[in-house]
Amino acid sequence: MNVSIKELEDLVRRSDEIMKHIKTHIFSPDGEKHFKKTFKIGEASTLIGRHPATIREAEKQGAINADRTGSGNARGFSLEEINKARRHFNTLPRLGTDEEAAVLAVQNFKGGVGKTSIAVHLSQWLAIRGFRVLLIDLDSQASATTLFGYTPDMDIDADDTLLPYFEGEQRTMHYAIRDTQIENLSLIPANLQLYNAEYMVAAKHDQRPIYSYLPQGVEDIKKDFEIIIIDPPPALGMLSINALVAATSLLVPMPPRMLDFTSSLQFFNMLHETLEEIQGHFGQQITYDFVKLVTSKKKQRTSNERFARAEDDILELARKVFGKEYMLDSIIYESTAIDNAASEFKTLFEIQGQTTGYKSYRMAMASIEAMCEEVLCDLLASWPNLKSRIKAA
Numbered sequence: 001m002n003v004s005i006k007e008l009e010d011l012v013r014r015s016d017e018i019m020k021h022i023k024t025h026i027f028s029p030d031g032e033k034h035f036k037k038t039f040k041i042g043e044a045s046t047l048i049g050r051h052p053a054t055i056r057e058a059e060k061q062g063a064i065n066a067d068r069t070g071s072g073n074a075r076g077f078s079l080e081e082i083n084k085a086r087r088h089f090n091t092l093p094r095l096g097t098d099e100e101a102a103v104l105a106v107q108n109f110k111g112g113v114g115k116t117s118i119a120v121h122l123s124q125w126l127a128i129r130g131f132r133v134l135l136i137d138l139d140s141q142a143s144a145t146t147l148f149g150y151t152p153d154m155d156i157d158a159d160d161t162l163l164p165y166f167e168g169e170q171r172t173m174h175y176a177i178r179d180t181q182i183e184n185l186s187l188i189p190a191n192l193q194l195y196n197a198e199y200m201v202a203a204k205h206d207q208r209p210i211y212s213y214l215p216q217g218v219e220d221i222k223k224d225f226e227i228i229i230i231d232p233p234p235a236l237g238m239l240s241i242n243a244l245v246a247a248t249s250l251l252v253p254m255p256p257r258m259l260d261f262t263s264s265l266q267f268f269n270m271l272h273e274t275l276e277e278i279q280g281h282f283g284q285q286i287t288y289d290f291v292k293l294v295t296s297k298k299k300q301r302t303s304n305e306r307f308a309r310a311e312d313d314i315l316e317l318a319r320k321v322f323g324k325e326y327m328l329d330s331i332i333y334e335s336t337a338i339d340n341a342a343s344e345f346k347t348l349f350e351i352q353g354q355t356t357g358y359k360s361y362r363m364a365m366a367s368i369e370a371m372c373e374e375v376l377c378d379l380l381a382s383w384p385n386l387k388s389r390i391k392a393a
């Protein structure tokens with residue numbers, strides 16, 4: 001069979017059909033995602049920052065209308081109710097007047113190391129804790145956008161992405177910010193056409209420094225958020241350089257396998273060279289609050305398999321060389337729970353362990369939550385006022 005443009009068109013049509021089918025089967029009948037997770041009183045108490053008895057008392061007095069929702073085992077407080085309670089008790093985590101939003105890029109030029117998975121889980125976890133979070137999908141593969149329930153090339157137009165901003169058609173990035181199914185979490189989506197921004201930015205290099213678009217864009221919107229998380233593409237292109245310059249902190253996911261490990265080391269090399277060039281050429285000073293490697297997609301050690309031992313060796317070496325200064329303690333394990341959830345366009349926070357065994361779900365959740373806790377701790381180090389308010393709550 002000859003495959004010409006005409007057959008390719010047919011292939012595209014068939015692919016669209018599959019996407020429509022997947023969408024209506026995986027999402028609710030209206031094709032929209034909803035965040036249905038509910039929280040038991042203990043969890044709700046931690047999230048609200050008040051003792052369970054205080055919450056029950058406020059409920060009794062009708063000060064908050066935190067009716068329990070859900071049915072069966074899922075009885076608990078919805079996130080909307082938790083936010084209502086936070087407003088009532090004034091425990092929403094908001095920056096002090098002299099504190100600035102953090103801009104965290106989850107970056108590594110190696111593909112498939114878990115950048116998007118980490119960026120999306122972290123953004124949802126922080127938003128569930130009440131922080132105002134913006135996730136910027138800067139990758140034309142649009143995996144992060146997909147995890148929010150969008151089919152990038154059906155639901156997202158080029159005008160919904162940052163392309164018009166990079167083209168200069170939009171002066172700020174406000175137009176691209178949209179709400180998500182999780183309160184306090186906003187998204188700037190991507191689709192395949194965002195790739196054109198690479199050329200646009202390169203073509204205009206004599207009019208405007210290539211690295212300057214995202215830092216300026218972030219500056220204009222950052223007062224509306226505590227944390228802006230950027231999910232860049234896995235290559236050193238114009239968009240990635242913009243992410244590296246806009247960022248105030250970096251997370252670098254690294255599976256403890258030889259190829260991924262050596263690529264991560266090269267990442268630091270390229271990062272250093274790139275920033276040095278920008279600094280030398282334009283005098284732009286770049287400092288990060290923290291740069292941390294995250295061990296990602298590590299195989300669970302169930303036996304003495306050779307590969308698992310090799311991973312342990314690499315991890316041990318990495319810990320010795322990078323130490324706590326440049327590496328998180330927590331380890332994100334390779335988990336069918338994370339992968340299965342992703343294949344339903346979901347994160348661990350959106351499933352209740354239905355798609356995999358409960359044990360695998362709990363273990364994956366524990367490893368993701370430990371990573372999120374550590375990152376929050378690093379973020380709070382730059383926000384002493386907010387940190388003391390959270391502690392006092």
Ligand SMILES: Nc1ncnc2c1ncn2[C@@H]1O[C@H](COP(=O)(O)OP(=O)(O)OP(=O)(O)O)[C@@H](O)[C@H]1O
Pocket residue numbers: 110111112113114115116117118139141143232233234296297332333334335336338339342343
């Ligand atoms: N901890 C994990 N356990 C199992 N599978 C995972 C885990 N993290 C990510 N994955 C899966 O691995 C694949 C790549 O992950 P992800 O998209 O997060 O990586 P990435 O670094 O963003 O990739 P890219 O470089 O293409 O942007 C996806 O199929 C994802 O579902």
Ligand SMILES: [Mg+2]
Pocket residue numbers: 115116117139143144231232
């Ligand atoms: Mg990705």
